[in-house]
Amino acid sequence: MRRGRTATWVTQNPADQARTATRGVYPALRRTEVSDDSRSIQNLARRHFLRNSAVTGVAGAGLASGVVGGVGTSALLGSRSARASEGDAMVAPGELDEYYGFWSGGHSGEVRVLGIPSMRELMRIPVFNTESATGWGITNESKHILGESARFHNGDAHHPHASLTDGRYDGKYLFINDKANTRVARIRLDIMKTDKVTTIPNVQAIHGLRLQKVPYTKYVFANAEFPIPQINDGRDLENPANYYTMFNAIDAETMEVAWQVIVDGNLDNTDADYTGRFVASTCYNSEKGMTLADSMRAERDWVVVYDVEAIEAAVEKGQFETLGDSPVPVLDGRKGSPLTRYIPVPKNPHGLNTSPDGKYFIANGKLSPTVSIIAIDKLPALFADEIEPRDSVVAEPELGLGPLHTTFDGRGFAYTTLFIDSQVAKWNIEEAIRAYNGEDVNYIHQKLDVHYQPGHNHASLCETRDADGKWLVVLCKFSKDRFLPVGPLHPENDQLIDISGDTMKLVHDGPTYAEPHDAIMMRADQLNPIQVWDRQDPFFAPTRAMAEADGITLESDNKVIRDGNKVRVYMTSVAPQYGITEFKVKQGDEVTVVITNLDTVEDLTHGFCMVNHGVSMEIGPQQTSSVTFTAERAGVHWYYCNWFCHAMHMEMFGRMLVEKA
Numbered sequence: 001m002r003r004g005r006t007a008t009w010v011t012q013n014p015a016d017q018a019r020t021a022t023r024g025v026y027p028a029l030r031r032t033e034v035s036d037d038s039r040s041i042q043n044l045a046r047r048h049f050l051r052n053s054a055v056t057g058v059a060g061a062g063l064a065s066g067v068v069g070g071v072g073t074s075a076l077l078g079s080r081s082a083r084a085s086e087g088d089a090m091v092a093p094g095e096l097d098e099y100y101g102f103w104s105g106g107h108s109g110e111v112r113v114l115g116i117p118s119m120r121e122l123m124r125i126p127v128f129n130t131e132s133a134t135g136w137g138i139t140n141e142s143k144h145i146l147g148e149s150a151r152f153h154n155g156d157a158h159h160p161h162a163s164l165t166d167g168r169y170d171g172k173y174l175f176i177n178d179k180a181n182t183r184v185a186r187i188r189l190d191i192m193k194t195d196k197v198t199t200i201p202n203v204q205a206i207h208g209l210r211l212q213k214v215p216y217t218k219y220v221f222a223n224a225e226f227p228i229p230q231i232n233d234g235r236d237l238e239n240p241a242n243y244y245t246m247f248n249a250i251d252a253e254t255m256e257v258a259w260q261v262i263v264d265g266n267l268d269n270t271d272a273d274y275t276g277r278f279v280a281s282t283c284y285n286s287e288k289g290m291t292l293a294d295s296m297r298a299e300r301d302w303v304v305v306y307d308v309e310a311i312e313a314a315v316e317k318g319q320f321e322t323l324g325d326s327p328v329p330v331l332d333g334r335k336g337s338p339l340t341r342y343i344p345v346p347k348n349p350h351g352l353n354t355s356p357d358g359k360y361f362i363a364n365g366k367l368s369p370t371v372s373i374i375a376i377d378k379l380p381a382l383f384a385d386e387i388e389p390r391d392s393v394v395a396e397p398e399l400g401l402g403p404l405h406t407t408f409d410g411r412g413f414a415y416t417t418l419f420i421d422s423q424v425a426k427w428n429i430e431e432a433i434r435a436y437n438g439e440d441v442n443y444i445h446q447k448l449d450v451h452y453q454p455g456h457n458h459a460s461l462c463e464t465r466d467a468d469g470k471w472l473v474v475l476c477k478f479s480k481d482r483f484l485p486v487g488p489l490h491p492e493n494d495q496l497i498d499i500s501g502d503t504m505k506l507v508h509d510g511p512t513y514a515e516p517h518d519a520i521m522m523r524a525d526q527l528n529p530i531q532v533w534d535r536q537d538p539f540f541a542p543t544r545a546m547a548e549a550d551g552i553t554l555e556s557d558n559k560v561i562r563d564g565n566k567v568r569v570y571m572t573s574v575a576p577q578y579g580i581t582e583f584k585v586k587q588g589d590e591v592t593v594v595i596t597n598l599d600t601v602e603d604l605t606h607g608f609c610m611v612n613h614g615v616s617m618e619i620g621p622q623q624t625s626s627v628t629f630t631a632e633r634a635g636v637h638w639y640y641c642n643w644f645c646h647a648m649h650m651e652m653f654g655r656m657l658v659e660k661a
């Protein structure tokens with residue numbers, strides 16, 4: 001018991017060091033009375049422990065292991081006892097998690113599925129990356145989905161969000177942005193595969209991404225971050241005054257861009273409201289600076305609010321232009337436009353979060369120790385020009401240094417990450433509004449050290465009406481000393497915090513790779529993925545169409561079809577055998593191998609790997625997968641199954657015989 005506690009407190013020391021070290025980087029920031037005061041209880045406790053535990057932290061380990069019976073290492077004991085003391089974060093072997101977590105894989109370009117609260121990684125879903133195991137970016141099906149952007153092998157995924165109906169997860173889709181190559185992707189949650197990828201025209205670097213919550217996810221809203229010349233064809237290279245970026249709405253069903261709105265400044269994060277009418281984005285570079293210094297010049301930047309209904313009406317009336325070859329309607333939402341309003345907020349704001357009661361947009365100040373609370377019910381008056389933009393800001397509580405993102409427990413509390421302080425602040429929204437109106441009320445209820453430099457945080461179901469205040473994940477950018485060292489590149493540290501009680505309790509450290517940025521959690525009962533593919537699944541419909549044109553029945557035929565120098569090899573697979581174990585082609589032929597897995601058993605996936613050809617793919621139960629490559633070299637080339645499927649899995653092989661040209 002004691003050991004777990006001690007370990008936690010001892011390792012908090014570097015947080016102080018990190019805080020001191022990073023403070024110098026942000027000279028514009030000042031330490032506030034509020035944050036010091038509100039931390040005093042924590043600080044006292046921590047200092048008390050630190051004084052005593054610098055020694056006992058190490059010595060205590062041995063002591064504790066003696067007491068408990070010398071089971072395993074002291075580190076293991078530490079985490080076990082911490083879990084035991086915090087209650088139900090432990091999910092026993094064979095038990096299932098309560099929540100799905102969907103994690104961005106950051107600049108790995110993928111999405112990961114976790115179980116919460118165990119934090120076990122359940123699956124990886126390749127999206128913008130090329131992936132060896134499933135053949136994503138290698139198979140014809142994935143290349144068809146990636147389209148023209150299949151030539152890119154990198155991605156930078158930040159914001160995974162799941163489709164909603166009436167403000168609740170409907171279990172259909174997950175969407176995610178690619179900042180690196182200006183894309184938005186959709187994942188089908190029934191098969192947990194990417195099924196659409198759209199490159200957004202006329203803009204560069206899709207960053208903030210959120211979904212329409214009400215009445216349903218008709219649109220995916222996506223912020224393009226960097227202003228560029230319009231049209232970006234070599235004109236205005238050295239004339240930044242003519243650079244603009246755009247706010248984008250993508251039709252969630254067709255994944256085509258529905259419309260784009262030109263804005264002033266740049267665009268960072270975004271979120272939608274619970275009426276379906278308003279969406280808001282932060283802008284950190286209202287200065288339209290081309291350098292870091294320029295982008296920090298103003299004391300206030302802004303939140304830009306979009307009136308979706310007004311934009312739709314304008315599109316309907318044809319009040320738009322198109323740019324270059326792109327057919328997408330482009331509307332002018334710059335200052336003075338009836339489609340937008342610009343609300344000044346301090347300073348280089350970052351995260352933008354809608355409270356689950358639908359009342360507020362909260363913009364996180366980053367270079368200001370404050371967050372700005374915008375009352376959504378004042379926005380109709382703002383768009384009617386009955387009030388000034390700043391009149392919609394109903395409070396601007398000081399929380400600490402470097403507020404980046406805020407999440408909610410559905411009980412009136414908000415949780416804001418403080419990047420520079422390496423803390424999460426728990427505060428009460430209504431109390432913060434009362435304090436802003438002059439009442440003497442301490443709206444900050446707790447600050448918890450996290451390890452270290454947190455970016456996003458996300459409480460279970462917080463972006464829906466069902467926010468349940470059970471678990472909070474905090475995605476820390478630095479892990480420093482929290483894990484065994486693995487070289488100069490460190491994992492990030494995604495921490496799980498129990499927020500079901502009055503105080504936040506850290507229950508798990510989760511190393512993750514390549515900066516996940518953001519994550520969501522969904523109740524397990526809100527999803528129902530299938531176990532075996534539907535033979536009519538649209539995922540491999542183009543392959544089925546090709547087979548039909550060749551007169552092939554995928555479910556039964558094992559045939560080689562020659563079409564000039566193109567060879568199509570259609571085969572089935574049943575564990576542990578391919579339907580064709582030998583086929584002959586000529587050197588230089590373009591070979592397409594199409595495999596239909598006839599096994600119907602759950603979890604019985606086959607693979608196909610052609611040795612020395614850079615070819616491998618997954619074929620799940622009842623799935624059809626295909627891959628095309630050139631038979632460049634004469635000789636014998638073995639192929640084999642690379643997903644362990646049967647006792648005779650090693651024997652699941654065949655030969656491609658390539659005749660000399």
Ligand code: CUK
Pocket residue numbers: 158159207269350351404405455456517518
């Ligand atoms: S961003 Cu990375 S911590 Cu791309 Cu949502 Cu804030």
Ligand code: CUA
Pocket residue numbers: 575576577605606607641642643644645646649650652
């Ligand atoms: Cu089929 Cu291994």
Ligand code: CA
Pocket residue numbers: 284285286287295296297298300301347348
């Ligand atoms: Ca700025």
